[in-house]
Structure formats: C-alpha cells, structure tokens
Amino acid sequence: MSVDEFSTIRTTYESLLWGTMDQLGVTESIERKVFTAVLLQFLATVSIFLTPFVLSGIAWFVVAGLLFVGAIVAMFNTIFIVRTDFTEPISRLETTAKEIANGNLDVDVDVSDQPDEIGSLTRSFGDMHESLQTVSA
Numbered sequence: 001m002s003v004d005e006f007s008t009i010r011t012t013y014e015s016l017l018w019g020t021m022d023q024l025g026v027t028e029s030i031e032r033k034v035f036t037a038v039l040l041q042f043l044a045t046v047s048i049f050l051t052p053f054v055l056s057g058i059a060w061f062v063v064a065g066l067l068f069v070g071a072i073v074a075m076f077n078t079i080f081i082v083r084t085d086f087t088e089p090i091s092r093l094e095t096t097a098k099e100i101a102n103g104n105l106d107v108d109v110d111v112s113d114q115p116d117e118i119g120s121l122t123r124s125f126g127d128m129h130e131s132l133q134t135v136s137a
Contacts, residue, residue: 017077028115030086037078044071089118093125105133 018027026032048067051060092110099107111126112119 014080017080030116030118033081033085033116034078037074037081040074041071041078044068044074085114085116085118089114089122093122096125096129100129100132105129105136 021027021033021036024036026036044067048064048071051064051067055063089110089112096107096109107129109126109129110122112122114122
C-alpha cells in the first residue's frame with residue numbers, strides 16, 4: 001500500500017468517524033466522545049457474551065466474529081479520538097506554555113477550532129497570550 005493510498009484511506013476513515021460523531025451529537029464534548037466510544041466497546045463485548053444464548057452453530061461464529069471486529073474498530077476509534085482531540089492539543093499547548101514561561105512571547109499559539117472543551121481551552125490560552133503581549137509591549 002502506497003503512502004497516497006494510506007492517506008486516502010485515513011482521510012476517508014476520519015471523515016466517516018467525525019461525521020458519525022456529528023450525527024450522534026457528541027462532537028462538542030470530550031467527555032461525550034470518549035463515553036460514546038467506550039459505550040460502543042462495552043456493547044460489543046456484552047453482545048459477544050450474549051450471542052451464544054441466542055444463536056448457535058455457524059451463525060454464532062459469524063456474528064461473534066463481526067462483533068469482535070466491531071469491538072476492535074471501537075477500540076481504535078477511542079485511541080484515535082483521545083490522541084487527536086486530547087493528547088496532541090494538550091501537548092502543543094504545554095510546549096507553548098513552557099515557551100511563554102521562559103519569556104518568549106513571540107511564540108505562535110496553536111488555537112484549535114475544536115468545538116469542545118479542548119478547543120475552548122486553546123482559544124482562552126490564545127486570548128491570554130494576546131493580553132500578555134499587549135501588557136508587555
């Protein structure tokens with residue numbers, strides 16, 4: 001698989017994931033995003049456990065396999081959401097805060113357009129940075 005093909009698949013996957021989260025109405029809160037992802041994992045696990053009581057034979061194996069794949073996808077979604085919407089923005093904010101604490105007010109503040117708590121935090125930090133630049137001028 002080439003880098004371009006991988007990039008296209010990742011972009012499609014991200015669009016599908018964020019579109020689904022928009023449809024579920026969870027994009028405006030980190031808590032709701034993570035709760036939804038964990039709930040999907042939990043439901044897949046419970047479904048795998050209950051499947052033998054409802055199905056048997058080949059049907060049970062097929063449904064259990066599909067539920068297992070769904071649980072794996074939900075796990076990767078959770079990792080992706082936490083990394084993309086929480087860990088990466090906080091790490092960038094931490095780096096910027098250290099620069100400002102060291103007296104470098106010329107550092108660029110990465111203000112997020114995320115509609116959740118992290119986006120609000122980065123926008124507030126950007127406002128504080130602008131205020132510090134004005135006061136120090």
